[in-house]
Amino acid sequence: xxxxxxxxxxxxxxxxxxxxxxxxxxxxxxxxxxxxxxxxxxxxxxxxxxxxxxxxxxxxxxxxxxxxxxxxxxxxxxxxxxxxxxxxxxxxxxxxxxxxxxxxxxxxxxxxxxxxxxxxxxxxxxxxxxxxxxxxxxxxxxxxxxxxxxxxxxxxxxxxxxxxxxxxxxxxxxxxxxxxxxxxxxxxxxxxxxxxxxxxxxxxxxxxxxxxxxxxxxxxxxxxxxxxxxxxxx
Amino acid sequence: xxxxxxxxxxxxxxxxxxxxxxxxxxxxxxxxxxxxxxxxxxxxxxxxxxxxxxxxxxxxxxxxxxxxxxxxxxxxxxxxxxxxxxxxxxxxxxxxxxxxxxxxxxxxxxxxxxxxxxxxxxxxxxxxxxxxxxxxxxxxxxxxxxxxxxxxxxxxxxxxxxxxxxxxxxxxxxxxxxxxxxxxxxxxxxxxxxxxxxxxxxxxxxxxxxxxxxxxxxxxxxxxxxxxxxxxxx
DNA sequence: GCAAGCCAAATCGTATACGATCTTAAGATT
DNA sequence: AATCTTAAGATCGTATACGATTTGGCTTGC
Numbered sequence: 001x002x003x004x005x006x007x008x009x010x011x012x013x014x015x016x017x018x019x020x021x022x023x024x025x026x027x028x029x030x031x032x033x034x035x036x037x038x039x040x041x042x043x044x045x046x047x048x049x050x051x052x053x054x055x056x057x058x059x060x061x062x063x064x065x066x067x068x069x070x071x072x073x074x075x076x077x078x079x080x081x082x083x084x085x086x087x088x089x090x091x092x093x094x095x096x097x098x099x100x101x102x103x104x105x106x107x108x109x110x111x112x113x114x115x116x117x118x119x120x121x122x123x124x125x126x127x128x129x130x131x132x133x134x135x136x137x138x139x140x141x142x143x144x145x146x147x148x149x150x151x152x153x154x155x156x157x158x159x160x161x162x163x164x165x166x167x168x169x170x171x172x173x174x175x176x177x178x179x180x181x182x183x184x185x186x187x188x189x190x191x192x193x194x195x196x197x198x199x200x201x202x203x204x205x206x207x208x209x210x211x212x213x214x215x216x217x218x219x220x221x222x223x224x225x226x227x228x229x230x231x232x233x234x
Numbered sequence: 235x236x237x238x239x240x241x242x243x244x245x246x247x248x249x250x251x252x253x254x255x256x257x258x259x260x261x262x263x264x265x266x267x268x269x270x271x272x273x274x275x276x277x278x279x280x281x282x283x284x285x286x287x288x289x290x291x292x293x294x295x296x297x298x299x300x301x302x303x304x305x306x307x308x309x310x311x312x313x314x315x316x317x318x319x320x321x322x323x324x325x326x327x328x329x330x331x332x333x334x335x336x337x338x339x340x341x342x343x344x345x346x347x348x349x350x351x352x353x354x355x356x357x358x359x360x361x362x363x364x365x366x367x368x369x370x371x372x373x374x375x376x377x378x379x380x381x382x383x384x385x386x387x388x389x390x391x392x393x394x395x396x397x398x399x400x401x402x403x404x405x406x407x408x409x410x411x412x413x414x415x416x417x418x419x420x421x422x423x424x425x426x427x428x429x430x431x432x433x434x435x436x437x438x439x440x441x442x443x444x445x446x447x448x449x450x451x452x453x454x455x456x457x458x459x460x461x462x463x464x465x466x467x468x
Numbered sequence: 469g470c471a472a473g474c475c476a477a478a479t480c481g482t483a484t485a486c487g488a489t490c491t492t493a494a495g496a497t498t
Numbered sequence: 499a500a501t502c503t504t505a506a507g508a509t510c511g512t513a514t515a516c517g518a519t520t521t522g523g524c525t526t527g528c
Contacts, residue, residue: 035479035480036479036480036481037478037479037480045512045513046512046513046514047480047513048511048512048513048514049511049512049513051286051480051481052285052286052289055286055290056289056290056293059290059293067480067481067519068479068480068481068518068519068520069479069480069519069520069521070479070480083381083382083383084383086379086381086383086384087381087383087384087387089332090328090329090331090332090379090381090384091325091328091329091384091387092328093327093328093331093332094324094325094326094327094328094329094331095324095325095328097324097327097328098323098324098327145320145324147317147320147321147324148317149317149318149320149321149391150320150321150324150325153321153325153387157383269509269510270509270510271508271509271510279482279483280482280483280484281483281510282481282482282483282484283481283482283483285510285511301489301510301511302488302489302490302509302510302511303489303490303491303509303510304509304510469528470527470528471526471527471528472525472526472527472528473524473525473526473527474523474524474525474526475522475523475524475525476521476522476523476524477520477521477522477523478519478520478521478522479518479519479520479521480517480518480519480520481516481517481518481519482515482516482517482518483514483515483516483517484513484514484515484516485512485513485514485515486511486512486513486514487510487511487512487513488509488510488511488512489508489509489510489511490507490508490509490510491506491507491508491509492505492506492507492508493504493505493506493507494503494504494505494506495502495503495504495505496501496502496503496504497500497501497502497503498499498500498501498502
């Protein structure tokens with residue numbers, strides 16, 4: 001939407017965001033190889049600039065780097081999935097408590113709008129967009145605290161969970177998050193901190209329970225096609 | 235001297251940790267310049283390997299990178315200090331609640347031991363060690379949750395706060411944390427989640443209040459002396 | 469026919485080299 | 499004397515080049 005006819009993304013942050021989004025949006029699948037030379041050609045730069053970006057993604061646990069083997073889109077294990085979810089339960093409890101204390105009507109409005117958009121996307125069978133908005137809800141909730149550090153932490157966790165959901169989600173069982181989100185908003189609106197915290201924990205548990213924790217298989221797609229919108233031919 | 239690479243092959247993580255610890259322990263002061271060539275000579279490697287490490291430290295907000303200028307030890311502003319502290323209040327509330335729910339006697343024992351060590355260090359005027367243990371207490375508290383993701387998040391936040399404290403701490407007003415930590419342990423031992431959360435918020439507020447938020451001055455020390463224990467000549 | 473070993477191709481990790489940009493300091497002008 | 503200009507030095511950012519390691523296939527032997 002923003003980078004249509006702009007020739008190759010220039011800054012390191014742009015390239016980082018490009019790969020990041022490609023992974024979160026599911027255009028690059030878990031397990032897929034991210035060759036340095038190949039990515040360099042895609043973005044029209046040398047692999048010297050690609051390497052630190054891959055390491056940064058590795059720090060974010062979005063990418064796995066195997067020494068002398070290369071970088072791959074992370075394929076979180078079931079154990080890691082459980083741990084990230086548990087971390088979200090712990091951290092987002094503090095977040096929703098803080099948010100409940102300071103939430104104003106405009107914040108609630110914003111949250112309701114996200115839920116509405118998510119509902120709309122889901123009705124339109126636009127599952128990718130709906131999935132993205134599901135994460136956006138939690139990020140927006142963190143932003144209510146007015147604390148950017150907290151927002152960053154939550155965003156990182158949500159990103160990792162996006163990978164998990166993409167891997168282990170059952171075909172058609174994700175309507176529960178809509179009800180969960182609405183319930184969270186109601187609790188916040190009521191100013192009931194304990195109830196909101198309780199609802200958050202259960203909401204995240206529900207999301208976890210809705211997953212199919214059998215091993216997901218990485219379907220390999222073309223790397224170049226995922227970045228086709230950049231329009232840089234080798 | 236024979237610099238024919240007889241130092242144990244240092245991994246990037248080792249170098250990262252070395253610089254990281256030097257900053258957290260206060261051997262490198264906020265604002266100090268971290269030249270790529272200079273650091274490369276210190277560790278006996280090329281700046282090619284130093285650069286990504288500096289970027290990684292920049293992601294952790296421990297180092298500031300000014301484009302085309304270089305890297306410097308981060309000198310968090312008063313505003314950033316407040317934000318990190320606020321983030322800790324939000325996140326560590328969730329942490330201490332989770333810890334209270336699952337804490338076992340051995341965990342309490344570990345926490346009390348850290349407080350004892352901290353007290354001992356403070357009596358022995360070993361303020362650097364005492365300061366480090368103050369952070370260690372909060373990290374250990376996070377580890378009680380059994381969740382490594384949470385522990386990592388807390389460690390990052392505590393690290394950033396270490397820089398803040400090093401910059402803005404008043405000469406001799408840091409005994410309050412001892413009482414605060416003991417109180418936290420008591421609340422956890424009592425299994426009173428709400429009281430523990432309340433105590434945590436106030437503890438972190440107290441730490442913040444004990445700071446002198448006048449501008450701290452960066453004292454520039456020699457870069458090589460900070461890594462003198464590595465013993466790499468030239 | 470199958471397994472083990474070796475060689476070639478590919479890819480990664482690091483060092484070196486080079487152009488770009490900022491800083492510094494000296495010199496000329498007002 | 500102060501300030502603007504300019505040139506030299508230093509440092510950063512990137513590309514290229516080279517050694518190290520893995521992979522996959524082919525040969526060889528059983």
